[in-house]
Amino acid sequence: MPVNLAKESAANAAVDEQIHNNIHIIGVGSGSTIVPAVKRIAEIVHKNNLDLICVPTSLQARELILSNGLKLGSLAEYQELDLAIDGADEVDEQFNCIKGGGGCQTQEKLVAVCAKRFIVVADEKKWSPCLGTKWTKGIPIEVIPIAYKLTKKEIEKQLGGEVVVREGTEKLGPVLTDQGNFILDWKFDPLKIVNWFDVNRTLKLVPGVVETGLFVNMIYKGYFGNSDGKVEIRTNPTMSS
Numbered sequence: 001m002p003v004n005l006a007k008e009s010a011a012n013a014a015v016d017e018q019i020h021n022n023i024h025i026i027g028v029g030s031g032s033t034i035v036p037a038v039k040r041i042a043e044i045v046h047k048n049n050l051d052l053i054c055v056p057t058s059l060q061a062r063e064l065i066l067s068n069g070l071k072l073g074s075l076a077e078y079q080e081l082d083l084a085i086d087g088a089d090e091v092d093e094q095f096n097c098i099k100g101g102g103g104c105q106t107q108e109k110l111v112a113v114c115a116k117r118f119i120v121v122a123d124e125k126k127w128s129p130c131l132g133t134k135w136t137k138g139i140p141i142e143v144i145p146i147a148y149k150l151t152k153k154e155i156e157k158q159l160g161g162e163v164v165v166r167e168g169t170e171k172l173g174p175v176l177t178d179q180g181n182f183i184l185d186w187k188f189d190p191l192k193i194v195n196w197f198d199v200n201r202t203l204k205l206v207p208g209v210v211e212t213g214l215f216v217n218m219i220y221k222g223y224f225g226n227s228d229g230k231v232e233i234r235t236n237p238t239m240s241s
């Protein structure tokens with residue numbers, strides 16, 4: 001997967017600042033920006049002989065960890081992570097974000113909630129005044145396959161907008177997640193959203209929903225790369241350092 005300078009710069013800045021010898025267990029996110037991040041983590045780990053365990057958020061992350069010669073852990077073994085580093089599809093000024101463009105939001109959220117600090121690495125274009133402005137494909141929601149029609153109807157009834165079943169590109173039919181479930185993308189009107197916490201709770205209470213790609217005020221710090229290689233580092237003022 002080709003990685004542009006903006007993503008690579010964000011990834012390198014985050015890893016250089018966050019990975020040191022007091023960090024022992026980390027969560028590793030999914031997507032294209034995480035690829036240079038894992039490469040950089042491996043360079044630091046091997047150069048300084050660090051003892052670091054990496055917990056993946058997807059099959060992609062698992063392979064990245066192994067192919068970069070890092071130690072693989074799991075959530076079954078570790079539920080307290082020093083840090084989780086991941087990509088994002090859109091981050092708003094309240095540090096809410098949409099994840100799941102790659103369909104990995106369920107494991108990504110499990111890993112993020114286990115981490116003392118959740119940090120994101122992204123292209124600056126993903127920083128947005130309001131969710132739904134830059135990322136217009138909707139909120140990714142993992143659902144149990146047999147429930148998808150009733151879940152779609154219920155979300156549209158309770159929250160409005162339109163729910164679309166995510167289809168594969170190289171295979172006909174719905175995309176299957178790493179857990180074997182379907183993904184619904186809920187397209188919403190950003191002007192109608194008052195409180196993301198309430199929206200997320202409403203979605204989670206719909207029968208059939210496994211997890212949403214709405215990460216409400218979970219980010220501690222975001223590293224946003226520009227096309228010239230400069231990186232904007234933004235810290236969530238509501239979280240202590």
Ligand SMILES: O=C(CO)[C@H](O)[C@H](O)COP(=O)(O)O
Nearest residue numbers: 031032033087100101102104
């Ligand atoms: O949430 C994700 C996968 O489920 C990714 O982190 C998100 O889609 C960002 O990906 P990329 O770094 O390729 O822009």
